[in-house]
Amino acid sequence: GAVVSQHPSRVICKSGTSVKIECRSLDFQATTMFWYRQFPKQSLMLMATSNEGSKATYEQGVEKDKFLINHASLTLSTLTVTSAHPEDSSFYICSARRGADTEAFFGQGTRLTVV
């Protein structure tokens, strides 16, 4: 299967700072990337969908000014958590796919801890 790489795998940041998470498709061009958030023992919750070169579509209840998503190229999308708070601590996962009818592959996730 195709490889999607997330970086970093773990990050600890102070309250009020911003942190950027990268999602790269290593061996294919991803027209669409998805960002998920997962709380302990919960399912993945879709935060936003981004198509290369256009603005991300955010799910209801997700603050677009707080969770900035950039999908500037076909192999890279970034999620920036701005002015992080302890309640933003969570597991963030990205997935990427070539086209609408193709399988989405998941990154290994990023554990964010805000102290």
Next chain:
Amino acid sequence: KNQVEQSPQSLIILEGKNCTLQCNYTVSPFSNLRWYKQDTGRGPVSLTIMTFSENTKSNGRYTATLDADTKQSSLHITASQLSDSASYICVVISQAGTALIFGKGTTLSVSS
């Protein structure tokens, strides 16, 4: 409303035993159904992908079944191993491929 329900929520079995996880869905129209394995602190990894016309698909010790009429799927794990301990997530994809609806997962613990 499109929903995916999984049962049981959690399961503990002895190493070497078999187990079956269930997934019921109400997604319509439907494109395909996928089972993923998610190890703690890792991203999900695909186990099987089944389209509307497929009834069963195997991947090693994992066998998935699909009944599109009753909108039920199951994942059978044979001769479980300690490394099978993980969360198993059922995901249903809408026909246009625009929506992935996730179940909450079944947490499997295999003990020796």
